[in-house]
Amino acid sequence: MKNGCWKNAMAALLLTAITGCGFIKSLGKKPAGDELARLDTLPNYKDGAFQNLAKHPDSTAKYDHFLFIFRKRQKPTRPATDLPWVKTNLLTLAATPPTIVWFGHSSLLIKSAQGNILIDPVFSNQASPVPGVLKAFKGTKNYKAEDMPPIDVLIISHDHYDHLDYSTLRKLKDRIKMAVVPMGVRSDLVYWGFDPKKIIELNWNQSTTLPGGLQITATPAQHHSKRVLTENKTLWASYVIQINKYRLFYSGDSGYGTHFKQIGQQYGPFDLALLECGQYNQIYVHMGLGQPAQAAVDLRARLLQPIHWAKFPEANHPWNEPIKTLLPAAAKLGMPVHVPRIGEPYALGDVPRTADWWDFE
Template sequence: MVRSMGKDPYGDELARLDTLPNYKNGAFENLAERADSTIKSKWLFLRSHPETVRPSQALPWVKTDLKTLPAPAPTVVWFGHSSLLIKTGQGNILIDPIFSNHAGPVPGLITAFKGTTNYHAADMPPIDVLIISHDHYDHLDYRTLVKLKDRIKMAVVPMGVGSDLVYWGFDRKKIIELNWSQSTTLPGGLQITATPAQHRSNRSYSKENKTLWASYVIQAGQYRLFYSGDSGYGPHFKQIGKQYGPFDLALLECGQYSPNWPWTHLWLGQSAQAAVDLQARMLQPIHWAKFEEANHPWNEPIEKLLPAAEKAGIQVNVPRIGEPYTLGNPPMKTIWWDFD
């Protein structure tokens, strides 16, 4: 077995999952039923494979010393795709890190765009909490995590994902597994709540939904952030906004949508509507600008999002890779993606 594929829950861990209300017949379930046929017919106009699925030149990036980064308010650094460092007064948060520059069980399957490979595990400061949204390879990266393992104080993951981390050498006592609507408060005061997402999980084609997927509400002092993980659009965004909002910043997926998986990702301008539902004051797009995982132009997600957000009255923050953004500052609006 390829070690990077991880290990599904078994034994007592599997028996524990069997008691959960959202785990039925050996798999986790979404809140809503799939709507594949409805959405598929609506979006089949998309080009099958445009030449611009990968950028023609290296993406611009900013070199930031992450170990001396000041944080008068929560400061967010994006590394492309969905990898984020959030420095707060209550601790450093690292979300879905992938610094091995490919997304898959072995190197070379899905390679990173040029300009997105300048940050590495060694650049990270001590991590008070690692947050993982689900077990897909572009969010749960074996090669990155084994390098970071000894500098991570605690990991917060969805139900079942702890089995992968234990298999890779993490101390079970330093892993907190959450089901939707469960919260944990860490020693520094960070409060993290797992919330629903509309997605799926698998690290092999033969086994699906053996572990949970989640979005997260992050409370850091007076600031409240939302991280979507991967999720299609659904009523859960409005429910989360009503229960936990408003949010100072919503980090929302924007990209890798396809008629082949129409219900598991936000489409085109849907990130803007999700931000409205969440009662977010500002939106920052993630899940784009690093990997070719769907057949749309690499910069189409941001070009479709901006007019949708303007129409919805939502501010959008679009930093370059590695460029820190501190909550409370004006959004970053430099158009750095204006090339094929």
């Protein structure tokens, strides 16, 4: 076989392999046609992309950010042993008061009398479309899509691979009654076979009330979106979740900013704030070094639970540095913190868990 033919054959085999394993499908599909034209009418969509409320830092801030990255390049970025976890039967959870189960990173199940809420589920054990890249920590792989109960509402915060996981959603699709997503993310779900009638898109400060009575409001976040090459063609969001008399806040991914105080004034106080804490190489679009504690105060939250940590090595800081810096910052501000083990259920109103299961290195 000639060299050119050999290369073509190998390319064809590679394309067949990645297509067969779902690689091409997992990339998703950007809004186009009428969908794109609709986005172009929105006030936070300008010059062909969604915009944050605050502008990017100036060159001095970027320089400081550059130094921050290298100053924080420390080991261990992965835990040396399996993380402790709790095996919970998700089908028999108590619904009153609402019960929250964290699966590591930002994946959460909320069981309530008004329905089961699944947020940013990633059970493929990697945060990349390429197999073997950004693999989950040991001890965080015990829960699978098959373990989930019927889902009344799926909530997605944005389209990054560590929040919008094709493999997981493909398995859960037929068990999800409704999906609530930020503007533009609908295109990915429809491409993956979701019924368009079962998808609700929200812009910031838009709300929807589901048949069971759950009220979900999309609120601003300071982040970005990108699934293939172009950035910010879909929106990113945080959420206010109203469950009867209980009010929860889910940050999605967000840097610290004045939007937390604005959300707290408009929608607070909150019984629980689920706030990102980790992967803060990009300090403008992520929180770290105690910032979630101040965000919880701004939100007027009664309790803070850190998320977006303890599953994937997405930054150069030690894997458990986020929680070690958060706790003293929260104590200084008088903010109670709940740090469950993966899979450990927590009913709102119970005593928060604070055992330092992460401090074994």
